[in-house]
Amino acid sequence: MANDYLQRILTARVYDVAIESPLEIAPNLSRRIGNNVLLKREDMQPVFSFKLRGAYNKMVKLSRAELDRGVVAASAGNHAQGVAMSAQALKCRAIIVMPATAPRIKVDAVTRRGAEVVLVGDSYSDCYAHAVKLAEEQGMTFVHPYDDPEVIAGQGTIGMELLMQHPDPLDAIFIPVGGGGLLAGVAAYIKALRPEVKIIGVEPTDANAMYLSLKLGNRVNLPQVGIFADGVAVKQVGEETFRLCQELVDDVILVDTDAMCAAIKDVFEDTRSILEPAGALAIAGAKAWAAREGVQGKTLVAIASGANMNFDRLRYVAEQAEMGEQREAIIAVTIPEQPGSFKAFCELLGARNITEFNYRYSSAEAAHVFVGLSIQNRSEVVDLIEKLAAAGLAALDLSDNEVAKLHIRHLVGGRAPQVTHERLLRFEFPERPGALMAFLNGMNVGWNISLFHYRNHGADYGRVLVGIQVPDSDQAQFAEFLQMIGYPWWDESSNPAYQLFLGD
Template sequence: MRDCQDTRMLEDTVKKILQARVYEAACETPISPASFLSRRLNNRILIKREDLQPVYSFKIRGAYNKMAQLSEAQKAKGVIAASAGNHAQGLAMAAKLMGVKAVIVMPRITPDIKVQAVRARGAKVVLRGDAFSEALEHARELIAEHGYTYIPPFDDIDVIAGQGTVAMEILRQHSGPLDAIFVPVGGGGLIAGVAAYVKYLRPDIKVIGVEAEDSACLKAAMAAGERVTLDQVGVFAEGVAVAQIGEVPFAIARDLIDDVITVNTDEICAAVKDIFEDTRAVSETSGALSLAGLKKYIQQTGAKDETLVCINSGANTNFDRLQHIAERTELGEQREAILAVEIPERPGSFKKFCKTIGKRMVTEFNYRYADTEHAHIFVGVQVKPGGDDRRAVIDKLRESGYPVEDLTDNELAKLHIRHLGGGRPRKHFDEEVYRFEFPERPGALMNFLTHLPADWNISLFHYRNHGAAYGRVLVGMQVPNGDRTHVEEYFDDIGYRYWKESENPAYRLFMA
């Protein structure tokens, strides 16, 4: 039973959604049936197409509605935001339509395609800092200097009301049975608006938040009973890469949502492919998040013959990212197993190995001669979804006498080892191996090297650009014994995210 204060907050939020001014800038987006996916998963799956907004994301709704509430004096001084994503483009377009000056402060690592998109919509772009926090601090300085009005991306009731019009459209467009709506979660503005409207009118419909597992700030807050700040935030689904759920969104949504589901990188990539196959739309990773959660919900609950809606929140993706996304889709669908297998180093071994796995597609095979007795192969094998077939392949190989290591869920193997050549060094030496996320900007590598002591030797280096704000880097270092216990102190000073991989089986089998 909700108390009076909660009921009043819910009613006030719904009233603001009904009064929201969004259609001077946004359009009413359609709901597309996902016919192929529906047949495959035995449920009726519908996709709310916010990727079809003029700025290719739902963010135009909240930005415009917030600006519509400003006084003439506030508009005359201009508006400002710190953003590297869809909020920046939504605010730029809203300001242009209203004839208001807009300043967007973006981190220097923001991909150029996003910078140009904001400028093309008439906003002034200021590049400052390497992280969002630095851009936000500079925005505050400009507010103090010029009197701009700050337009927040999610932590504001008028922004939430604008985003809530998505739910208003869903219930109007689909008046029949509806079991659940899946909503991508970053700062929480969208799910707060959707949950408020849906639960007020149709409390029987489940509202389920979906987060990337490495930026699950809402799930953490729900578990703690209060907002928490994540120590680290993953950036693959950059549109939802938020360390703390918004205060206002959490106050509204915490007692309204039915569940929060988290998904990994591979599951997100598979959902991007699913959306493309059913709609021919290329979703951004955070846009496909809700479908990834919907699929996981079906897998976990065994749901059948239900009507489920997911919100494709945006399509602002860099073309360069598509190669990496395509690499991970089969893993996300559990249709590929990545294995490290030891076979005898003698003629005919590969043929015998292929005969053992039977009539299965070998999707990848990497091998380099290492010694006269044994060979370690890095192999991809096509399997049936669900996990049972993968286990059957592994069991069959082991029964045939092959030592096998399952690397299907090993990030080091998927990001780096499968792309590295050269094999092991000729002589043994001690090496510390770490995986990093480097900001994609000039000087990032030099900054890293400058912080390392002069007597450390770089023994391994592999870099991959995924068309995102951060590149993935694998580094091996020969570290003098006196520095071994202080390695991570040096890395903490640099400020890049890192993971120790010296004992990772993929590294030990193929590179050590």
């Protein structure tokens, strides 16, 4: 029974290595969604993840003889670091089986704790099978990442802390779900003492094993899972965790990659900390649930479960965050290929903040422009497309088009053999409304813009690449224009990258 876990959690030993993580309000997020949002900051643990709790509670309960034989675990991330640190504290040998594709930064983090790393296969399944075999062959103890009562109880201490830190009414607690250890442990404690509090798991849409299992009444085995939130990329939830979640969990909500990225930004704006995608799942779920239910004034807790973020993911997260918050839209617009049409199109956009602009001459009849815009809500996009249509310009909303967001936006361009007398210039535009129109108004109407690329980078100036067809006879006038406009500029017409991929 779930009540058996109350004693396990109350007697769990985690504080030899773990901290009682803070429970902090997220003021900006709370204000924006109209609910009191509290963050349980498990990203502040010594290994930047809650996984340390369960790993240590499991290992500290082993006998000295078992510890002397050592432990083995299979993990590509946070559980590996939790086991490694626990082994360091308990002075025992630890072997961590990781996929051969594991990033070097994660392998190094484990070895720094004194654990031995064995690289096997390409997936967790390969690692799991090898780790179990190692444990049997060498008489070592296998430390499961989630499907073990002592691991579940260790994670459940988060629920114990929550009720001590916030004795006032709570409406819902949002918990990220991979194998289900954290969800089961927190649910077991909270439901035993405060059954009125809703326990809501949160999973990615492309790694929804718990959602489907609860819906169908048995554990499903997904053929594949998305790995953006690698901390919860589990194909099958645990047997014991599923049993507990069937009994205790009120709901599981699904969120997509854009929503996770937006949640990472939300937490950064409130705390100046950067969560990993799985670490931000619960925050994204709280936002989605509040919007779905239409609730206001409720007290919602979201467990910020980890912050082991790869630095090279940050650019992608920043780009997708605005989409996830529906604060940016992407549209494709077809305009006539004639001098002045580009300026006319920009005038139709009005005072809207442009976040990205991609254009390259493609034919003598029409040009296709890829544009990113800051918006307040989705209805703005509908209104703008209708306005463009009334002016005879066909437009298509690509905001939900994954291929457009991930790939096409970076591939707009190519050679344009028909373009002659092209000058390629790199500018720094002041990042303020009207800077583009000032540039266009200063141009000779006979000069055709043959290429334009801009992407907002959050600085106080915008980096812009422009191709302009300037006849030889107009070069002196063009030099006067560049001096008059006053924006810093560099002539890139001889740049080898331009010559190789864009120039004639």
